[in-house]
Structure formats: structure tokens, C-alpha cells
Amino acid sequence: MARFLRPLLRGTTYTRLLHLWVPMLVVSVWLFIDLSTPWMPALFLVPLGLVPAVRIGEGVQARLLLTPGEADPGISQTPSATWRDRLRTVVWLELRMGLGWIVVAASVWLPVMCLQLVRCASGEAPAGVPLLDRLPPHRAWALLAPLPLLALYGVVVGLGRLVTAGARRLLGPSAAERLAALEERTEQLLERTRIARELHDSIGHALTVAVVQAGAARAAGDPAFTERALGAIEETGRAALADLERVLGVLREAGRPVSARPTLADAGRLLESARAAGAKVGAEVTGPVEAVPGPVSREGYRILQEALTNALRHAGAVPVRVRV
Structure with a gap:
């Protein structure tokens, strides 16, 4: 009842x-x-x-x-x-x-x-x-x-x-609306995958540079070198925090454009942080980097970041040659 x-x-x-x-x-x-x-x-x-x-x-x-x-x-x-x-x-x-x-x-x-x-x-x-x-x-x-x-x-x-x-x-x-919704959902999942990868690349790079710098400063025992190492650690940490805040902003705002992600035009920051970690980086850039399509340029930035991170993590302060 x-x-x-x-x-x-x-x-x-x-x-x-x-x-x-x-x-x-x-x-x-x-x-x-x-x-x-x-x-x-x-x-x-x-x-x-x-x-x-x-x-x-x-x-x-x-x-x-x-x-x-x-x-x-x-x-x-x-x-x-x-x-x-x-x-x-x-x-x-x-x-x-x-x-x-x-x-x-x-x-x-x-x-x-x-x-x-x-x-x-x-x-x-x-x-x-x-x-x-x-x-x-x-x-x-x-x-x-x-x-x-x-x-x-x-x-x-x-x-x-x-x-x-x-x-x-x-x-x-309708069928067209369901297809559009499915494409939007797929794009959201891909975006979350990109965000997870960006967090791994950005934070992993920053931590690698910080660990290498701290270890080198402790082994050198030189106050001047320690001062430079601390400055490099601070600069790398600030860049990592900026990346983290940007990625978290994308999570908070689903409609935020992905064009805010760093591109190859921002590669100088990566090169400077690698040099500050002790690596001798030789960079050669050919062609107008600003003209590279956005998706390609953003992926290129992450590839370069991952390459520098792996070089510092597994080989230490060694000469690195970068060609873009």
C-alpha cells in the first residue's frame, strides 16, 4: 500500500x-x-x-x-x-x-x-x-x-x-547532437590526459633541476656556487608553480582555452633552467618558431622539456645539444 x-x-x-x-x-x-x-x-x-x-x-x-x-x-x-x-x-x-x-x-x-x-x-x-x-x-x-x-x-x-x-x-x-556531445566528451577526456601529462612534465622537470642543483651545491662547497644554485632552484620552482596554477585553472574552468599552454616560443625558459642546473646546453633554432601551429608548438615544448629532464635526471650535468 x-x-x-x-x-x-x-x-x-x-x-x-x-x-x-x-x-x-x-x-x-x-x-x-x-x-x-x-x-x-x-x-x-x-x-x-x-x-x-x-x-x-x-x-x-x-x-x-x-x-x-x-x-x-x-x-x-x-x-x-x-x-x-x-x-x-x-x-x-x-x-x-x-x-x-x-x-x-x-x-x-x-x-x-x-x-x-x-x-x-x-x-x-x-x-x-x-x-x-x-x-x-x-x-x-x-x-x-x-x-x-x-x-x-x-x-x-x-x-x-x-x-x-x-x-x-x-x-x-538528435543524432547530430549526440555525435557533437560525444566529440565534446572525447575532447574533455583528451584534455584531462594532456593536463596529467603536463603536470608530470612540469613538476618532474622542476624537481629534477632542484635535486641536481641541491646535490651539486652540497658537493661543491662553494658559497658562490651555492648562491647561484639556490637562485636557479627558486626560479625553477616559480616556473613550476606558474605551470601548476595554470593547469589547475584549466581544471576549475572547463571552458578555458588551451592556447594558454606554453609553446616553443617559451623554450628559452627551459634552456636557461637546464643551464642553471649545470648542463652545457647548445641551442640552434631555425625558422620562425612563432609561425608553428599551436598544437604542434605546444607538443614540441613538452617534448623538449621531457628531453632536458631525462638528460639531467639520468646523465647529470653533461653537454646537451638542442636543435629546433
């Missing part, structure tokens, strides 16, 4: 009911204008659904009232991009209005039928209700009084679920 009544305790049940009532406001206004053509609002929905922006409004309403609180309800909030999307929007509008008619009629007549059955059971003769105005008063009608309420329960809960399923089907993302 508790499971049966559980939908009546959910706010979603009543927001879905409200969603079906909203189109009936337009219908009620039209009935004041012309009572003889109640079908005319459904005819107006055809050109209305062909307007691309209508799909946005319907998607927002459906998300807000049919699937409140769901992170991914499967309902699009974008304008119609194809004629297929426009036709789906037209079908959705007609379905929503049709179900709205049923809900409004059930919400009015089923409680009235329940009340009239109770009146019949109490000995009063019902009047003004089709099919019930001819019933003779009798106590046995009390047994049938709950049936209209059960029917109303089925209409409210069942049509609420039906309209939600229809919204997911008719207002859901």
Missing part, C-alpha cells in the same frame, strides 16, 4: 501535472473567443512547432517540470537544426495538448463522479452528471465511490510518466 501511494508524495508527480495543465490555459482563452472550434489551438501548433526556437522553450519546460533534479534527463535545450527536429517538435506539442485535454477532463469529472456516487449512497438523487443522473439512490453505490479516485490516480501518475517518456523521445537530442 505504501508503495502504491508513494507517487502521491513526490513533487515530480504534481510538476508533471502542472506541465500538462499549462497548454490548457491557451485553450481556455480560445474557448472564450470561439466555443464551437475547440480544435483550433491544435491547428495553430503546427506552424508554431516549425519555429526552431520553440524547441528551446519546450526543452526548458520539460527539464524543469518533468525531470526536476535529474543531471542528464535526455531532453535537449537547443533549437531545431533540421526539419526532422521541427517535425518532432510539432508532434510533441500535439501530444502535450492531447494529454492535457485528458488530464483536465479527468481532474474535473472524476472527482465529481465520486461526489455524486457518495450522494447516491446517502439517498440523494444526483443531477447534472451524465450517466449518473439516472442512478437510483442506494447504499451500494458507496462501494463504487473510490473507483473514480483510483482512475484519477492512474491518469495523473500514468500520464505524467507517459508525457515524460514522450519528451525524452521527441525532445531528446
